[in-house]
Amino acid sequence: xxxxxxxxxQFISLLPRFPLVVCQSCQVAVRPKQIAYxxxxxxxxxxxxxxxxxxxxxxxxxxxxxxxTTLQYPLSVQDPIQALSIYTDGILxxxxxxxxxxxxxxxxxxxxWRTTHRFSVRTKPGHPRAxxxxxxxxxLDRSWRQVTCQRFFVRGAGSSYFWVQxxxxxxxxxxxxxxxxxxxxxxQQVEQRYTEALSTVEHxxxxxxxxxxxxxxxxxxxxxxxxxxxxxxxLQSLETPAPEGVENEAIVxxxxxxxxxxxxxxxxxxxxxxxxxxxxxxxxEQHESPFTPLLAYMDEANIQRHVEPWQRILVFFARTQQPxxxxxxxxxxxxRQSRTWRELWRLAQAxxxxxxxxxxxxxxxxxxxxxPDPQSYDAFSASPVQIACxxxxxxxxxxxxxxxxxxxxxxxxxxxxxxxxxGWMDTDSxxxxxxxxxxxARFIVLHKAVxxxxxxxxxxxxxxxxxxxxxxxxETPFDEPGYLLSGYDHLS
Numbered sequence: 139x140x141x142x143x144x145x146x147x148q149f150i151s152l153l154p155r156f157p158l159v160v161c162q163s164c165q166v167a168v169r170p171k172q173i174a175y176x177x178x179x180x181x182x183x184x185x186x187x188x189x190x191x192x193x194x195x196x197x198x199x200x201x202x203x204x205x206x207t208t209l210q211y212p213l214s215v216q217d218p219i220q221a222l223s224i225y226t227d228g229i230l231x232x233x234x235x236x237x238x239x240x241x242x243x244x245x246x247x248x249x250x251w252r253t254t255h256r257f258s259v260r261t262k263p264g265h266p267r268a269x270x271x272x273x274x275x276x277x278l279d280r281s282w283r284q285v286t287c288q289r290f291f292v293r294g295a296g297s298s299y300f301w302v303q304x305x306x307x308x309x310x311x312x313x314x315x316x317x318x319x320x321x322x323x324x325x326q327q328v329e330q331r332y333t334e335a336l337s338t339v340e341h342x343x344x345x346x347x348x349x350x351x352x353x354x355x356x357x358x359x360x361x362x363x364x365x366x367x368x369x370x371x372x373l374q375s376l377e378t379p380a381p382e383g384v385e386n387e388a389i390v391x392x393x394x395x396x397x398x399x400x401x402x403x404x405x406x407x408x409x410x411x412x413x414x415x416x417x418x419x420x421x422x423e424q425h426e427s428p429f430t431p432l433l434a435y436m437d438e439a440n441i442q443r444h445v446e447p448w449q450r451i452l453v454f455f456a457r458t459q460q461p462x463x464x465x466x467x468x469x470x471x472x473x474r475q476s477r478t479w480r481e482l483w484r485l486a487q488a489x490x491x492x493x494x495x496x497x498x499x500x501x502x503x504x505x506x507x508x509x510p511d512p513q514s515y516d517a518f519s520a521s522p523v524q525i526a527c528x529x530x531x532x533x534x535x536x537x538x539x540x541x542x543x544x545x546x547x548x549x550x551x552x553x554x555x556x557x558x559x560x561g562w563m564d565t566d567s568x569x570x571x572x573x574x575x576x577x578x579a580r581f582i583v584l585h586k587a588v589x590x591x592x593x594x595x596x597x598x599x600x601x602x603x604x605x606x607x608x609x610x611x612x613e614t615p616f617d618e619p620g621y622l623l624s625g626y627d628h629l630s
Contacts, residue, residue, distance in 0.1 A: 150196055153221055157202055157209070158290060165223040167290040170202060211290065213238040214301035219288060228287030230301055232280065233257055233560070240287045240299040247282055257281075257560050258567045277560060354565050360553045361562075363544055364467055371464040373559060375457045376450045390456045392486040394449045396527045401445035403524070404581035406517055407588055409434045410601040419584045432580050444574040448531070451551040451575075455479065469550035472537055478530040485523035518598045520589070528589075531582050 153160040158167045168176045177189035229247050231239040233255045251257045286305035290296040379391035416431035458466040534548040543549045556563045
C-alpha cells in the first residue's frame with residue numbers, strides 16, 4: 139500500500155511503479171526538494187511550517203528518487219498511471235515508425251518535424267490551387283494522429299508527454315467470428331487498397347516535379363539534377379552507418395566518427411585563435427569586413443548535432459564511391475579531391491583492421507568523437523586519418539565553378555540533403571542545415587590555416603597553456619640585410 143501524508147483534503151503519495159512523489163490533488167509529480175514550495179502555493183496555500191514538516195516526513199520514505207533527472211522516463215505506457223492527469227488531446231508523430239514523440243499542439247508538432255525529421259508541410263506562397271491544398275492536408279493528416287497522453291512533471295526533466303496506448307478502454311463483448319470466405323474477401327480488399335495507395339507514392343524523382351515547386355526549387359534545380367533517382371536508396375545513402383555486419387559499413391562508420399572528431403577539434407582551435415584570425419574566417423565578401431568574428435558554440439557537446447550534415451555528406455560519398463546496385467546521382471571529383479579521398483578511405487580502412495589486442499585509447503585518439511581536456515595534448519593533436527578527413531573537406535570547398543554549380547561534388551551532395559521521404563525541403567527547413575554546414579566549414583578552414591603555420595608546434599603549446607607567451611624562435615626574412623619590402627634586392 140502506498141504511503142500517504144495528510145495535508146488537509148490533499149494527499150502526497152508515492153507514485154506506483156515509479157520512485158516519484160505525486161500530489162493526488164494536482165495529479166502531478168513533485169520533486170522531493172520542491173515539496174514545501176509546492177504546498178505553500180496555489181492551490182494548497184499551507185503555512186511554511188506545516189509544509190516543511192510534511193516535506194520532512196516524506197523525506198523519511200523509502201524508494202524515492204532524489205534526483206529525478208537520472209530516471210529513464212517512458213515514451214509510452216500500456217495502461218494509464220492513475221495518479222497522474224490524463225489528456226485526451228495528445229498528438230502522436232507518425233512520420234517515422236519508431237518515433238513516439240507526443241505533444242498537445244500542432245505548432246509544437248511542426249517544430250518537431252522540422253528539427254527532427256527535416257520535414258515540413260507547406261503549400262505554395264500566394265493562392266495555391268485546390269489540388270495543392272488538398273495534397274498538403276492529406277500529408278498533414280498522415281503525419282500525426284490523436285492519442286491519450288500523460289506526463290510526470292509540469293516543467294524540467296520528465297515534463298515531456300508520453301503516449302497511453304490503452305486509456306481505459308471498456309470491455310466489449312466479442313463479435314461473432316467472420317466466415318472464412320468473407321474474411322478472405324476482406325483481406326483481398328485491404329491488400330488491393332494498400333497496393334493502390336502504394337502506387338501513388340512518388341518513389342522516383344522526375345524532372346517535371348519542378349513545375350509543382352516554388353521558386354526555391356527552380357533556383358536549386360534539385361529535381362533536374364536528381365531526375366530518375368530512386369528515393370529509398372538515395373535516403374539510405376545518407377543514413378547513420380550500421381555498427382557492423384554490412385560490407386564496408388565499418389569503414390563508413392570510421393569516416394562518420396572521424397568527421398565528428400575533426401569538427402570538435404576545429405572548434406577548440408577556433409576558440410584559441412585571436413580576434414583578427416576569427417574575424418577573417420567570418421568574411422563572406424572580399425571587400426567587406428565582417429562586424430563580428432567567428433564564434434564557437436557555447437557547449438562543446440553541441441558540435442555533435444551541428445556536424446551531422448557534414449557526416450551525411452561524407453558517408454554519401456563513401457557509399458557511392460564503392461560498387462552499389464542502384465543508380466546514384468552523377469558527380470565527379472577533381473584530381474585533388476580524388477587523391478585526398480583515396481587517402482582518407484585507405485586510413486579509415488586501416489582503422490577497421492586494428493588488432494584486437496590494441497588498446498581502445500589508441501583507437502579513440504585516431505578518430506572517434508570524444509571530449510578531451512582542452513588543456514591536454516590530445517585536444518589539439520590530429521591523427522593521420524583526421525588530417526586526411528580535414529584535407530578532403532578543404533578540397534571539397536576549394537573548387538572553382540565554371541558553368542554549372544553541379545560541376546562541384548559538394549553542391550551535388552547538398553542537393554541530396556535537400557530530399558526527404560515526404561518531398562523536398564523548403565526555405566524553412568533547409569537553411570538551418572546550410573547554416574550548420576557553413577559554420578563547421580569555417581571552423582575547418584581556420585583549423586587548416588593553423589596546421590599550415592610554420593610555428594604550429596609553438597601555437598599548440600600556447601593553446602595548451604604550456605607557454606603564457608608565444609615565442610617564435612625562427613628567423614624572419616626581415617633580418618636579412620638585403621631584404622626590401624618588395625623582396626630581395628639583387629642589384630649588384
